Amino acid sequence: MSATIYTDSDADQTALDGRVVAVLGHGNQGAAQAANLRDSGIEMIVGNRDDEYLAPARDAGFAVFSIAEAARRADVALLLIPDEVQPSVFAEQIAPGLTSGNTLVVASGYNVAFGLLDVPAGVDVVMVAPRMIGAAVRTRYERRVGYPCFVSAERDATGDALRTALAVAKGIGGTQAGAVASSAREEAALDLFSEQAIWPAIMSVFQTAYQVLHAEGFSDEAILNELYLSGEPAEIFARVARSGLLGQLGLHSQTSQYGQLRGLGRLDPSELARRFTGVLRDDILSGDFAREWSAADPERRLAELRAHAEQHPLAAAERALLAEQP
Numbered sequence: 266m267s268a269t270i271y272t273d274s275d276a277d278q279t280a281l282d283g284r285v286v287a288v289l290g291h292g293n294q295g296a297a298q299a300a301n302l303r304d305s306g307i308e309m310i311v312g313n314r315d316d317e318y319l320a321p322a323r324d325a326g327f328a329v330f331s332i333a334e335a336a337r338r339a340d341v342a343l344l345l346i347p348d349e350v351q352p353s354v355f356a357e358q359i360a361p362g363l364t365s366g367n368t369l370v371v372a373s374g375y376n377v378a379f380g381l382l383d384v385p386a387g388v389d390v391v392m393v394a395p396r397m398i399g400a401a402v403r404t405r406y407e408r409r410v411g412y413p414c415f416v417s418a419e420r421d422a423t424g425d426a427l428r429t430a431l432a433v434a435k436g437i438g439g440t441q442a443g444a445v446a447s448s449a450r451e452e453a454a455l456d457l458f459s460e461q462a463i464w465p466a467i468m469s470v471f472q473t474a475y476q477v478l479h480a481e482g483f484s485d486e487a488i489l490n491e492l493y494l495s496g497e498p499a500e501i502f503a504r505v506a507r508s509g510l511l512g513q514l515g516l517h518s519q520t521s522q523y524g525q526l527r528g529l530g531r532l533d534p535s536e537l538a539r540r541f542t543g544v545l546r547d548d549i550l551s552g553d554f555a556r557e558w559s560a561a562d563p564e565r566r567l568a569e570l571r572a573h574a575e576q577h578p579l580a581a582a583e584r585a586l587l588a589e590q591p
């Protein structure tokens with residue numbers, strides 16, 4: 266399946282004319298998106314609670330209000346606070362200020378996809394989700410190179426939701442490199458899949474490799490440098506981003522290429538496929554993970570899981586080697 270790609274010429278910034286745009290949360294994404302919107306000529310305000318993010322927003326020259334007041338003033342409200350606090354902050358401080366004809370813009374599909382925001386009737390809901398950390402959303406906008414961005418209209422009460430979404434996307438630089446037509450469900454599912462299927466598998470590969478090599482008598486220094494401490498995998502992934510998984514193979518020796526392709530052909534991916542399908546369907550798309558995470562005490566649960574992971578022998582070897590590094 267191929268998706269529609271929206272570019273700058275598909276976006277009409279006049280969709281925001283005469284509308285108050287509010288960035289709610291001047292954090293990683295909020296600071297970058299607010300600066301980009303202002304440089305795109307869009308008049309906007311910032312909403313932030315009284316914490317360490319407030320002064321930088323004022324110092325940047327924005328009119329800053331409480332989140333509730335900014336939401337009340339907003340015609341277009343960009344929800345840029347952490348996903349895990351959005352449901353309660355939205356219900357208590359933002360929803361009461363939104364009225365029919367307003368637009369709620371989310372930068373991540375999670376809370377919309379899993380029905381965790383109770384958005385007042387008549388309010389459009391759109392997603393403008395940069396696939397980029399906030400600092401680079403700003404620097405890439407300044408360099409006019411853009412970054413990948415997912416866009417969707419989730420609830421079109423006014424008939425103008427997509428037009429508003431594209432105007433916001435263009436304002437933050439998200440259509441410069443082409444924005445992908447997606448959905449909150451797709452964005453959230455892909456994000457969670459990467460986190461819950463792909464990265465645990467990669468971490469498990471490194472843990473298992475360490476145990477096998479350590480048991481065979483290889484030194485921790487040699488093993489960990491071979492695995493990742495040298496930074497070589499980071500170099501390889503930078504090449505993968507430019508030339509593709511197979512395209513970058515030409516940078517390796519023939520022995521290496523032969524070994525990699527021979528090994529790949531001998532692996533049976535069916536067990537991993539079964540596991541990945543289970544994570545996608547049973548944990549993510551079913552909403553089970555979202556329900557579990559909503560019900561959890563996040564700090565305590567994360568501390569427990571981290572403590573368990575720290576017990577793996579690879580973690581101890583890593584700590585010792587990193588402590589020796591200058």
Ligand code: NAI
Pocket residue numbers: 289290291292293294295313314316318332344345346347348350354371372373394395396397398399
């Ligand atoms: P962040 O962690 O930088 O958020 C800090 C901001 O949230 C500050 O303005 C802070 O005052 C406010 N905040 C924190 N807790 C609050 C609370 N309890 N009540 C009121 N305000 C509170 O957030 P980040 O990373 O910028 O994420 C914002 C949104 O952007 C999320 O939906 C996230 O999924 C999305 N996103 C983040 C990316 C990233 O690289 N950080 C990339 C793409 C999307």
